[in-house]
Amino acid sequence: MADVSKVAWRSQDFYKESSIDIIEDEVFKVDFAAKTVSTTSGTTYDYTKLVLATGGTPRWLPLPGLKGDLGNVFVLRTIPDTQGILKAVGDNGKKIVIVGSSFIGMEVANCLASMKNDVTVVGMEKGDNPALVCISKSKSFIAPMERVMGAEVGEIFRRLLEKNGVKFYMEASVDKATPSDSDSSKVGTVHLKDGTALEADLVIEGVGVAPATEYLKDNEGVQLEKDGSLRVDEFFAVEGLTDVYAIGDIATYPYYGPGGDGKPIRIEHWNVAQNSGRAVANAITNPGAKPKPFIPVFWSALGSQLRYCGNTVRGYDDIVITGEPEKPSFVAYYTQGETVVAVASMMKDPYMSQSAELMRRNKMPSKSEIKKGVDILQISIPSEIKM
Numbered sequence: 224m225a226d227v228s229k230v231a232w233r234s235q236d237f238y239k240e241s242s243i244d245i246i247e248d249e250v251f252k253v254d255f256a257a258k259t260v261s262t263t264s265g266t267t268y269d270y271t272k273l274v275l276a277t278g279g280t281p282r283w284l285p286l287p288g289l290k291g292d293l294g295n296v297f298v299l300r301t302i303p304d305t306q307g308i309l310k311a312v313g314d315n316g317k318k319i320v321i322v323g324s325s326f327i328g329m330e331v332a333n334c335l336a337s338m339k340n341d342v343t344v345v346g347m348e349k350g351d352n353p354a355l356v357c358i359s360k361s362k363s364f365i366a367p368m369e370r371v372m373g374a375e376v377g378e379i380f381r382r383l384l385e386k387n388g389v390k391f392y393m394e395a396s397v398d399k400a401t402p403s404d405s406d407s408s409k410v411g412t413v414h415l416k417d418g419t420a421l422e423a424d425l426v427i428e429g430v431g432v433a434p435a436t437e438y439l440k441d442n443e444g445v446q447l448e449k450d451g452s453l454r455v456d457e458f459f460a461v462e463g464l465t466d467v468y469a470i471g472d473i474a475t476y477p478y479y480g481p482g483g484d485g486k487p488i489r490i491e492h493w494n495v496a497q498n499s500g501r502a503v504a505n506a507i508t509n510p511g512a513k514p515k516p517f518i519p520v521f522w523s524a525l526g527s528q529l530r531y532c533g534n535t536v537r538g539y540d541d542i543v544i545t546g547e548p549e550k551p552s553f554v555a556y557y558t559q560g561e562t563v564v565a566v567a568s569m570m571k572d573p574y575m576s577q578s579a580e581l582m583r584r585n586k587m588p589s590k591s592e593i594k595k596g597v598d599i600l601q602i603s604i605p606s607e608i609k610m
Contacts, residue, residue, distance in 0.1 A: 224305065225302060246262075248262040248263065249262055252442075253273070253438070254444070270466075272467075272468070273468070274467075275461070275467065275469040275470070278472045278473065279434060279435055279473070280434075280435045281298035281300045281428070281430075281431075282428075283430075286397060286399050286400070288401055289322070293400060293408070294409040294410065295409045295410045295423075295424065296426045297311070298427070299427060299429065308331075308425070308427065312338070312340065317340045318341045318423055318424045319335055319423065319427065320421050320426045320427075321342065321343065321344045321427045322428045322430060323344075323345070323428060324347075324368065325368065325429050325431070326368070328429030330525065333524065336384070337387055341388075343392065344392070345395050345397060345413070346367055346391065346394065347394075347395060347430075366380075366393075367393070375544060376548075376567060380526075380529075383525055383527060392419065395416075395419075396417070397414070400413050403424075432472065433450070433451055434451040434472055434473040434489070436452065445463070448475050450475075450489065452472075452475045453469040454487060455469050455475065456477065457476070458503070459474060459506070468503040468506070468507075470503055471496035475488065479516060480533055480536075481564045481582050482534075483536050483564075488534065490519050490534065492519055492521040494520045494521060518583045519533065519534050520532045520575070527569045532565065532578050532579035533563070533566055533579070537564070539557040540558065540559055541557075541558045543555070543594055553568065553569055553570075553571065554566065561589040561591060573600060574599060574600065577599050584604070586604070
């Protein structure tokens with residue numbers, strides 16, 4: 224989607240009619256003691272309450288040709304990124320190398336392969352990272368996102384994309400990218416450390432994001448976590464500050480979902496950003512109100528729609544899969560001991576939705592109950608009465 228008007232949540236008139244000022248500027252300083260925000264245009268704004276929602280900044284590989292020094296090498300975060308990629312793809316039929324087998328990399332691979340391009344995914348993870356060796360049907364291979372999703376589910380993702388024409392080089396190490404013979408300003412080849420050379424008309428990097436908090440790094444009034452995020456409480460109020468909140472990708476918050484026990488975690492999901500925004504609005508407009516619990520949810524287009532709820536903040540030790548994974552039509556229950564900490568599904572959307580609400584109410588069946596055949600859709604969830 225490259226059309227801004229199609230992704231805008233509201234029209235400009237909506238904001239004007241709601242007395243919301245949209246200012247296009249860049250913040251370079253926040254004075255938490257004076258309660259002011261300063262921008263590069265030289266303007267300073269006073270605040271009573273401050274919400275920091277600056278999101279994430281995509282990482283570039285610190286390798287020759289892949290750190291922004293060659294043309295037609297992209298990251299994907301904003302509409303201009305999408306526009307640049309589509310311009311480089313042109314009438315399709317391009318050779319595209321995607322570095323990273325994360326969700327963003329896999330989604331882009333699936334999309335561009337469906338547009339009749341020659342797409343290759345280079346998965347650099349190995350060891351205890353998202354791509355590990357998976358043994359299935361007497362065949363050894365690397366499964367994308369195994370640490371997060373498990374070997375069998377990772378295999379499903381891979382099969383779906385391979386069916387669409389995507390090729391994989393897993394557990395690979397990228398060495399560099401070199402220019403095209405026809406245009407030295409643009410990328411032409413991605414080189415792996417094992418000597419493999421992958422021709423590329425364009426390269427897309429999906430190697431993670433960092434919290435966009437650069438403007439706070441030299442601020443004595445705030446303490447950043449090691450990853451650059453801000454530690455917040457269950458109201459998403461920044462610890463150590465007054466009247467300041469942080470939401471979305473920059474917030475490390477206490478997770479009280481199944482298996483969480485309040486352990487701090489940072490989750491880069493759109494749904495989490497929405498819910499943390501609602502939590503802040505409630506805290507500001509209803510001082511003293513208890514925070515409303517929510518369970519993280521995300522979805523992904525990987526040849527078939529994936530739905531996921533919960534979080535494996537403390538890891539998981541088993542996966543119980545029901546349904547028909549080969550279709551794929553399944554529900555995967557990620558467990559830690561007897562506790563179901565996360566649920567993933569394909570072509571079984573009601574199961575994920577029901578699981579999220581059962582988790583929120585602390586009513587989710589145990590691992591043993593799931594293995595015995597308990598159907599979570601048969602569990603009644605009475606409406607909550609608001610007093």
